[in-house]
Amino acid sequence: xxxxxxxxxxxxxxxxxxxxxxxxxxxxxxxxxxxxxxxxxxxxxxxxxxxxxxxxxxxxxxxxxxxxxxxxxxxxxxxxxxxxxxxxxxxxxxxxxxxxxxxxxxxxxxxxxxxxxxxxxxxxxxxxxxxxxxxxxxxxxxxxxxxxxxxxxxxxxxxxxxxxxxxxxxxxxxxxxxxxxxxxxxxxxxxxxxxxxxxxxxxxxxxxxxxxxxxxxxxxxxxxxxxxxxxxxxxxxxxxxxxxxxxxxxxxxxxxxxxxxxxxxxxxxxxxxxxxxxxxxxxxxxxxxxxxxxxxxxxxxxxxxxxxxxxxxxxxxxxxxxxxxxxxx
Numbered sequence: 001x002x003x004x005x006x007x008x009x010x011x012x013x014x015x016x017x018x019x020x021x022x023x024x025x026x027x028x029x030x031x032x033x034x035x036x037x038x039x040x041x042x043x044x045x046x047x048x049x050x051x052x053x054x055x056x057x058x059x060x061x062x063x064x065x066x067x068x069x070x071x072x073x074x075x076x077x078x079x080x081x082x083x084x085x086x087x088x089x090x091x092x093x094x095x096x097x098x099x100x101x102x103x104x105x106x107x108x109x110x111x112x113x114x115x116x117x118x119x120x121x122x123x124x125x126x127x128x129x130x131x132x133x134x135x136x137x138x139x140x141x142x143x144x145x146x147x148x149x150x151x152x153x154x155x156x157x158x159x160x161x162x163x164x165x166x167x168x169x170x171x172x173x174x175x176x177x178x179x180x181x182x183x184x185x186x187x188x189x190x191x192x193x194x195x196x197x198x199x200x201x202x203x204x205x206x207x208x209x210x211x212x213x214x215x216x217x218x219x220x221x222x223x224x225x226x227x228x229x230x231x232x233x234x235x236x237x238x239x240x241x242x243x244x245x246x247x248x249x250x251x252x253x254x255x256x257x258x259x260x261x262x263x264x265x266x267x268x269x270x271x272x273x274x275x276x277x278x279x280x281x282x283x284x285x286x287x288x289x290x291x292x293x294x295x296x297x298x299x300x301x302x303x304x305x306x307x308x309x310x311x312x313x314x315x316x317x318x319x320x321x322x323x324x325x326x327x328x329x
């Protein structure tokens with residue numbers, strides 16, 4: 001076991017709480033400073049025909065990279081450019097149709113301010129995010145976002161802590177304001193995240209997962225119950241569709257229906273599936289989002305659904321196992 005000096009744990013937690021309070025205060029102060037400059041920054045980005053090029057050096061560079069990623073995933077094409085590399089060839093990544101978002105707490109970072117004359121020459125709009133509005137970067141920007149903090153959370157007031165938190169929060173505020181202005185939807189978000197669980201929940205449709213063709217369990221209306229039980233066993237989906245003469249879904253017969261049938265009837269030999277099926281039965285469509293089908297199953301405590309077309313004809317069968325295997329749930 002590791003021995004602990006008396007009171008050491010409390011001192012560590014006190015330090016953590018002090019840090020969190022200072023960073024919270026830094027974020028709270030941002031809201032009071034939001035003004036027309038924020039609106040103008042959003043307008044510049046919304047009018048941008050190209051991409052938002054985000055840049056910053058050191059810790060600001062790390063924050064800039066995250067802001068670029070957040071913008072890109074919420075409907076604003078963006079990427080990060082290292083300011084040092086920009087002066088050595090990467091400036092070619094910036095085109096006249098772009099907007100540059102530059103981060104520097106001091107507003108005087110040499111690698112960033114070195115880009116100012118080049119951006120002016122290219123007539124590329126500049127949005128700056130600094131802690132000093134009167135700095136070189138603040139004064140030369142088309143829109144300046146003030147992310148200054150009273151002090152860093154670092155007890156030496158040296159390590160970028162509260163200032164980087166404030167910049168990150170301002171970047172999130174910018175991304176969300178743009179997202180809402182563009183009418184960006186959850187499905188739009190999923191299109192840029194197709195490999196994640198969110199993408200699966202928002203992009204996969206019932207048609208992507210359902211069993212169809214020869215794998216669709218079905219028996220005609222009027223079939224002996226024995227035939228329905230054989231079809232359930234053969235397909236292994238826990239139910240069968242019962243199809244009317246016009247091809248429409250008349251009802252379903254499930255494992256649960258079988259248990260209820262056994263409770264009510266001692267002799268199954270003379271029964272027709274019509275006598276004991278669930279009518280009309282829960283159903284969905286091929287175009288329905290798989291996540292919506294999950295909700296339908298959960299709400300009604302069932303494990304399978306019939307899938308019907310616009311005319312009500314069964315075209316597929318969906319089982320909860322298919323949804324589990326796909327990662328939708």
